[in-house]
Amino acid sequence: MADNGWTWTLDRVFPSATGAGTQLLSEMLERLRGEGWDEQQVFGVHLAVEEALVNAIRHGNDSDHKKCVHVRCKLSPSRFWVRIQDEGCGFDPEDVPDCTEPDRLETPSGRGIMLMRNFMNRVEYNECGNCVEMEKHREAAAGGADDRASE
Amino acid sequence: MVVHRRLEVSEVGDVTVVRFVDRKILDEANIQELGQELYHLVEKEGRKQLLLNFSNVEFLSSAALGKLITMDKKVKVNGGRLQLSNIRPEIYEVFAITKLNKLFDIKDDEAAALEAF
Numbered sequence: 001m002a003d004n005g006w007t008w009t010l011d012r013v014f015p016s017a018t019g020a021g022t023q024l025l026s027e028m029l030e031r032l033r034g035e036g037w038d039e040q041q042v043f044g045v046h047l048a049v050e051e052a053l054v055n056a057i058r059h060g061n062d063s064d065h066k067k068c069v070h071v072r073c074k075l076s077p078s079r080f081w082v083r084i085q086d087e088g089c090g091f092d093p094e095d096v097p098d099c100t101e102p103d104r105l106e107t108p109s110g111r112g113i114m115l116m117r118n119f120m121n122r123v124e125y126n127e128c129g130n131c132v133e134m135e136k137h138r139e140a141a142a143g144g145a146d147d148r149a150s151e
Numbered sequence: 152m153v154v155h156r157r158l159e160v161s162e163v164g165d166v167t168v169v170r171f172v173d174r175k176i177l178d179e180a181n182i183q184e185l186g187q188e189l190y191h192l193v194e195k196e197g198r199k200q201l202l203l204n205f206s207n208v209e210f211l212s213s214a215a216l217g218k219l220i221t222m223d224k225k226v227k228v229n230g231g232r233l234q235l236s237n238i239r240p241e242i243y244e245v246f247a248i249t250k251l252n253k254l255f256d257i258k259d260d261e262a263a264a265l266e267a268f
Binding site for chain 2: 100
C-alpha cells in the first residue's frame with residue numbers, strides 16, 4: 001500500500017508523566033472530527049490510542065520521567081495511522097494472557113491490547129515490543145459523503 | 152462522612168445509587184481516586200446493594216474497568232450485590248469485547264436495575 005494521500009501529520013515526544021499525552025490526544029481527535037469521522041469511530045481511535053499511551057508510559061517506560069514517549073500520527077481521507085514508541089526494553093504481546101478466559105475474567109488488568117486490536121483495523125508491534133503501529137480505516141458514514149483517497 | 156469527589160451518591164430505598172462525576176474516566180489519578188471512593192462505600196460504609204449508573208459517562212479506559220472488577224469482588228465478599236445501568240452503546244461494546252458483560256449484571260436503565268435487587 002503506497003504511503004500517499006496523507007493530509008495531516010503530527011510528531012510529538014513527551015516525558016513519561018501521567019496525562020502527558022492528553023493534549024496530543026485532543027488534537028488528534030479534534031482533527032478526526034474536523035474531517036467528518038463519526039463519533040463511534042472517534043471513540044475507537046480514542047480508546048486504542050489512550051490504551052497504547054498508558055502502556056508506553058506505565059509499562060514501557062515504567063513511569064520514569066527521564067524516558068520519553070515518541071508519537072507520530074498521520075491522517076488521510078480514508079485512514080488514520082499512529083506509531084507509539086517508548087524507551088523501555090519491550091515485551092512480547094503474545095505473553096499477555098487472554099482476560100476473556102473464564103478463569104481470568106476477574107483479573108483487574110490486561111485488557112488494553114485486546115481493546116486496541118478490536119477497535120483498530122491493524123495493530124502491530126516491532127520485534128522487541130517497545131513500538132506499536134495501529135491503523136484505522138474510515139468507514140463511510142450512513143448517508144454522508146465518502147471522500148476516499150484512491151489506494 | 153466521606154466527601155466524594157468522583158462520585159455522586161444517593162439512596163433509593165435500600166439501594167445506594169452511584170453516579171460518576173467525570174464524563175471521561177481515563178486520568179490515572181482520577182481513576183485511583185474513583186477506585187478508593189467506590190471501595191470505601193463497600194468496605195467502610197458497609198453498603199451492600201449498589202447500583203452504578205453510567206449515564207454521565209462518555210468514555211472509560213481499561214484501567215477504570217479494573218476498578219469496577221475489584222469493586223465487584225469486594226461487594227461479593229461482603230455478601231452484597233452490584234448492578235450497572237445506563238451504559239451507552241460504545242461503552243457497552245468495551246464490556247462486550249472484554250466479556251465483562253458476563254461478569255457484571257447490566258441493566259438498560261436505573262428503574263430496571265432497581266427492580267432487579
